[in-house]
Amino acid sequence: MSTQTELPPSAATAGEDTSSSQHGTVVSTLLSLFSTSGPAGEWLKLVMIGGTLEILRRVLMSIWRSLVNQFWITLVLEEYSDSHSWIMLWLSNQPAWTRAKELSISNHSLGVGTRAVLVEGEADDSSQKKIRFLPSFDCSASLWYRGHYIRLSRSEIPDGPFYTKEVLTMRILTHDHKVLNQLLLDAKNAWKAAKEEFISIYSSNPKNEWRLITSRPKRPLSSIVLDLGIKEKILDDAKDFLNSKKWYAERGIPFRRGYLLYGAPGSGKTSIIHSLAGELGLDVYIISLSRAGLDDNGLQELISDLPEKCIALMEDIDAAFHHSINRTSDKPEKKLVTGDRESGSPPNDGSKISLSGLLNALDGVGAQEGRLLFATTNRYETLDAALRRPGRMDVHVEFKLASQYQAAELFKRFYASDQTIATSAEDVADDRENNKDSGYSTPPKEKLVDVELPEGEKLFPLCQKELDRAELVLLSEKFKGYIPDRGFSMAALQGYLMAHKDRPYDAVDCVGEWVQEEKGREDKVVKDTV
Numbered sequence: 001m002s003t004q005t006e007l008p009p010s011a012a013t014a015g016e017d018t019s020s021s022q023h024g025t026v027v028s029t030l031l032s033l034f035s036t037s038g039p040a041g042e043w044l045k046l047v048m049i050g051g052t053l054e055i056l057r058r059v060l061m062s063i064w065r066s067l068v069n070q071f072w073i074t075l076v077l078e079e080y081s082d083s084h085s086w087i088m089l090w091l092s093n094q095p096a097w098t099r100a101k102e103l104s105i106s107n108h109s110l111g112v113g114t115r116a117v118l119v120e121g122e123a124d125d126s127s128q129k130k131i132r133f134l135p136s137f138d139c140s141a142s143l144w145y146r147g148h149y150i151r152l153s154r155s156e157i158p159d160g161p162f163y164t165k166e167v168l169t170m171r172i173l174t175h176d177h178k179v180l181n182q183l184l185l186d187a188k189n190a191w192k193a194a195k196e197e198f199i200s201i202y203s204s205n206p207k208n209e210w211r212l213i214t215s216r217p218k219r220p221l222s223s224i225v226l227d228l229g230i231k232e233k234i235l236d237d238a239k240d241f242l243n244s245k246k247w248y249a250e251r252g253i254p255f256r257r258g259y260l261l262y263g264a265p266g267s268g269k270t271s272i273i274h275s276l277a278g279e280l281g282l283d284v285y286i287i288s289l290s291r292a293g294l295d296d297n298g299l300q301e302l303i304s305d306l307p308e309k310c311i312a313l314m315e316d317i318d319a320a321f322h323h324s325i326n327r328t329s330d331k332p333e334k335k336l337v338t339g340d341r342e343s344g345s346p347p348n349d350g351s352k353i354s355l356s357g358l359l360n361a362l363d364g365v366g367a368q369e370g371r372l373l374f375a376t377t378n379r380y381e382t383l384d385a386a387l388r389r390p391g392r393m394d395v396h397v398e399f400k401l402a403s404q405y406q407a408a409e410l411f412k413r414f415y416a417s418d419q420t421i422a423t424s425a426e427d428v429a430d431d432r433e434n435n436k437d438s439g440y441s442t443p444p445k446e447k448l449v450d451v452e453l454p455e456g457e458k459l460f461p462l463c464q465k466e467l468d469r470a471e472l473v474l475l476s477e478k479f480k481g482y483i484p485d486r487g488f489s490m491a492a493l494q495g496y497l498m499a500h501k502d503r504p505y506d507a508v509d510c511v512g513e514w515v516q517e518e519k520g521r522e523d524k525v526v527k528d529t530v
């Protein structure tokens with residue numbers, strides 16, 4: 001049944017006539033306005049001409065764009081992507097790019113330097129990088145690359161409600177994708193070469209995306225002083241793991257390795273991880289479990305977004321579950337972690353990460369293969385056994401307060417010249433052999449520094465007196481004699497030596513007094529707590 005009402009033919013024709021006569025009236029009114037010489041006519045003419053020109057401009061632009069796209073390749077790179085860093089660094093070394101007339105100044109590290117800056121002409125200091133000039137936003141620049149013309153522009157787009165991020169647009173006059181690949185390869189190689197001396201540190205943003213936050217000069221592993229064999233144990237294990245992908249695959253074992261470094265604060269746990277990253281050529285991805293807003297899903301997302309070979313670092317892994325407990329508290333601690341796991345709910349301290357969420361993220365299906373996980377804690381015993389078990393934390397290394405051997409070695413590193421440091425590496429091997437069971441003690445060796453200097457000039461300008469190796473060893477032995485074994489952290493000893501940076505003799509003379517003072521202070525703290 002149709003509900004349509006049919007109009008009589010005469011009525012329909014009458015309706016059409018009315019509307020066409022209305023249109024006719026509007027057009028004739030407009031035409032009459034257009035032909036009148038009054039202000040309304042002038043205004044209408046302007047609107048019509050403007051409108052026509054705008055339409056023409058848009059048509060021409062779209063024709064131009066489709067023509068341009070025939071001959072150009074357009075690459076759009078967003079800030080925080082790796083390729084953006086490669087290209088920006090590559091560009092900052094192109095004279096044409098830096099000769100732009102409208103400039104902005106950048107001290108962004110792009111993952112290959114520190115944020116400290118040096119203006120050209122300022123006294124040189126190789127530890128600082130020079131500021132970079134870049135064309136300012138919303139103006140374009142051009143340059144040639146291997147015979148191909150490139151036009152570039154930088155702009156900013158919103159990145160969430162509060163931030164913006166840079167977008168770099170490159171148009172390369174070619175239709176050959178090989179040119180683009182070659183450009184990316186050149187830029188990446190330049191970036192890798194510049195990065196040789198640095199490690200990149202990544203952290204997550206509130207949207208759970210990895211962001212490059214800084215880059216640091218590599219710290220030589222030799223600058224970390226641990227008891228004999230500890231560094232080697234971790235380094236060899238990590239190297240062996242990285243070379244065993246096939247072995248893991250053949251046995252169906254997940255290609256992941258976890259290291260739990262635990263023990264006294266200020267004993268070198270964090271330092272050795274950064275140093276290992278440099279040694280192994282890996283970047284560090286910091287997973288901050290107590291970051292506001294991070295929940296189990298976010299953690300899973302972060303862990304599955306890790307690159308294949310990297311160091312994932314969870315510092316103070318216990319802290320995510322113990323916000324309310326003071327780190328230095330020596331009162332017995334509740335095993336919150338175990339309790340939380342059993343109840344299956346996040347701990348009642350504001351943290352959104354539950355232990356089961358952490359365990360799932362670490363070895364769930366989404367967990368990245370090939371990553372080295374380093375976790376640190378000062379409170380090993382409070383960690384749930386499930387978190388510590390092999391497969392999650394495969395290698396456990398205790399970092400104790402400084403031994404006398406460490407105290408002596410730290411002293412030597414502090415006051416040694418480059419030359420003495422270089423030779424001492426060989427000596428360590430000899431010493432190890434000679435002093436296998438007796439603790440470490442190096443007999444004074446022959447003088448290594450025996451240089452004739454012009455009068456008044458010092459070999460160690462900062463030092464109270466030039467030290468040859470024999471003197472250095474002698475002083476370090478005296479120094480260690482005052483330090484109680486496992487009595488102080490390496491950070492504390494470093495702090496003491498810093499106060500005598502260029503005065504090794506004073507450092508030895510005053511150390512006894514310092515030890516007494518520190519002990520007195522500790523006793524007072526213990527008394528106050530009781």
Ligand SMILES: Nc1ncnc2c1ncn2[C@@H]1O[C@H](COP(=O)(O)OP(=O)(O)OP(=O)(O)O)[C@@H](O)[C@H]1O
Binds near residue numbers: 224
């Ligand atoms: N074994 C060590 N060798 C050389 N320097 C050390 C050593 N241990 C600590 N230091 C120095 O002490 C400072 C603190 O070290 P680091 O942050 O690595 O300690 P940590 O064990 O991670 O401490 P925390 O548990 O409090 O985080 C650094 O400046 C580091 O250079």
